[in-house]
Amino acid sequence: MADVPSDAPQHCPGTASEQAGKTSACQGCPNQNLCSSGATKAPDPAIEEIAEKMLTVKHKILVLSGKGGVGKSTFSAHLAHALASDSTKEVALLDVDICGPSIPRIMGLEGEQVHQSGSGWSPVYVEDNLAVMSIGFLLSSPDDAVIWRGPKKNGMIKQFLRDVDWGDLDYLIVDTPPGTSDEHLSIIQYLSSAHIDGAVIVTTPQEVSLQDVRKEIRFCQKVQLPIIGVVENMSGFVCPKCKNTSQIFPPTTGGAERMCEEMNLTLLGRVPLDPRIGKSCDEGKSFLTEFPDSPAAAAYHTIVQSIQAYCLSHVTREESAG
Numbered sequence: 456m457a458d459v460p461s462d463a464p465q466h467c468p469g470t471a472s473e474q475a476g477k478t479s480a481c482q483g484c485p486n487q488n489l490c491s492s493g494a495t496k497a498p499d500p501a502i503e504e505i506a507e508k509m510l511t512v513k514h515k516i517l518v519l520s521g522k523g524g525v526g527k528s529t530f531s532a533h534l535a536h537a538l539a540s541d542s543t544k545e546v547a548l549l550d551v552d553i554c555g556p557s558i559p560r561i562m563g564l565e566g567e568q569v570h571q572s573g574s575g576w577s578p579v580y581v582e583d584n585l586a587v588m589s590i591g592f593l594l595s596s597p598d599d600a601v602i603w604r605g606p607k608k609n610g611m612i613k614q615f616l617r618d619v620d621w622g623d624l625d626y627l628i629v630d631t632p633p634g635t636s637d638e639h640l641s642i643i644q645y646l647s648s649a650h651i652d653g654a655v656i657v658t659t660p661q662e663v664s665l666q667d668v669r670k671e672i673r674f675c676q677k678v679q680l681p682i683i684g685v686v687e688n689m690s691g692f693v694c695p696k697c698k699n700t701s702q703i704f705p706p707t708t709g710g711a712e713r714m715c716e717e718m719n720l721t722l723l724g725r726v727p728l729d730p731r732i733g734k735s736c737d738e739g740k741s742f743l744t745e746f747p748d749s750p751a752a753a754a755y756h757t758i759v760q761s762i763q764a765y766c767l768s769h770v771t772r773e774e775s776a777g
Contacts, residue, residue, distance in 0.1 A: 464480055464483065464484050467480055467484070468481075470486070475490035476489070476491025477490075477491055499645075501613050501617055501645060505613070505617050505645050505646065505648075505649060508616065508617055508621070509649035512547075512621060512626075512649075514625060514627070514769075515646060515649065515650070515651045515652055516534075516626065516628050516629065516651075516652055516655060516683065516762065517629045517642065517643075517653070517654040517655070518531045518628065518657060519631055519639070519655070519656055519657070519675070520633060520656060520658060520667070520668055521634060521635060521671035522658065522664045522667040525657050525658055525688055525689070526688040526732075527633070527657045528558055528561060529561065529688075529732060529733075529736055530657050530686060530688060531548060531550075531558070531628055531629075531630035532548065532561045532562055533741070533742060533743055533755055535548040535626075536743055536744070537743055537755055538625070538759065539582055539585035545623060546585050546586070546627075547585070547586040547588070547624050547626070547627050548586070548587045548588075548628045548630065549587075549589075549615055549616075549627060549629045550587070550588065550630045551631055551632070551638050551642055552631065552632040552638070553590050553612075553632070553638060554601050554632065556589045556590050557591075558587060558589045558591065559579075559589050559591035559597070560591075560737070561736045561739065562581050562587050563581065563739025564579050564581065565597055566597075567592055569592045569593060574620040576614075576618055576619045577619075578619055605637040608641070609641040612641045612642055613645055616646070617645075633667075635674040640678075643678050651681070652769045653680065653683040653769070654675055654682050654683060655684060655686060655723065656671060656675075656682060656685045657688055658686070659687070659688055659690075660689070660690055660691075660702070660706035660710040660711065661704045661705065661706065661707065661710075664704075665708065665710075665711070668685075681769075684715075684720060684765070685715050686711075686723050686724060686725075686758055687711035687712070687722065687724070688725075688726050689704055690711075690726060691725070691727050692727060692728040692729075693727050700727070711725070723761045723762065724761070725754060726755060726758070727750050727754065729742075729750075731746055732751060743755060
């Protein structure tokens with residue numbers, strides 16, 4: 456539960472509960488008086504602070520998937536690279552996968568550290584117009600395990616949004632861990648007043664992935680997070696010699712296309728499986744730059760254009776509403 460303090464006793468009802476500070480489980484808790492006073496039910500002041508910080512960020516895009524291993528961080532990294540290929544755009548990539556931060560390696564920034572300035576934490580730059588922030592930059596070694604409960608994770612996400620000197624950005628891409636838990640609730644809560652453009656949902660074609668992705672879609676609907684569309688990753692393998700396509704992960708139930716039809720969502724595109732993508736990520740290089748003429752690169756560019764068009768229409772709708 457996101458509102459249970461790290462020093463709370465067992466069976467804590469949560470600081471936002473009507474029973475906070477009043478149940479038998481609250482006896483002896485150091486937070487009992489504070490909870491029973493009702494002060495903890497007030498909105499987190501960090502929400503408004505973050506909203507103020509995010510005024511300089513035009514577009515905020517979350518990359519989600521209920522399933523692990525579908526290439527979500529890979530997609531986030533390539534989305535950031537593709538957007539930053541336009542030198543007139545300022546782009547940042549935020550990694551909120553607290554326990555499994557892979558973005559530093561994928562972006563070729565492993566071993567880099569975050570520096571403190573008068574205006575907050577300074578993100579690490581890949582290019583002049585592409586910044587990255589991850590807990591991986593705060594660890595002494597890439598092999599260090601982050602063994603944290605929910606409240607500490609939430610505190611770190613709050614710091615990333617409030618205390619990082621993002622500057623003026625055209626796009627902030629947020630790479631999230633699998634699931635629908637603390638990190639997801641926190642990022643949506645803290646950005647609730649900052650107008651998130653929406654989420655891109657990443658899946659692979661097989662039903663075992665789609666089952667979890669449907670849960671993620673329901674999560675977005677419940678928290679009223681707009682869904683930009685769905686990306687089917689690892690969607691077939693195109694042989695570099697004969698150019699025939701083989702289905703490594705067969706879409707036994709119709710894949711992402713059928714799911715999007717059933718749930719009235721937009722299929723942004725399919726990215727074919729290409730071993731060179733994994734190799735580029737391991738080496739911290741941009742696949743899009745190394746293999747610009749590949750079918751996977753073409754798919755990425757089509758998807759990015761659709762996301763940009765959505766963001767532009769989102770701004771237009773907000774201006775019309777205003």
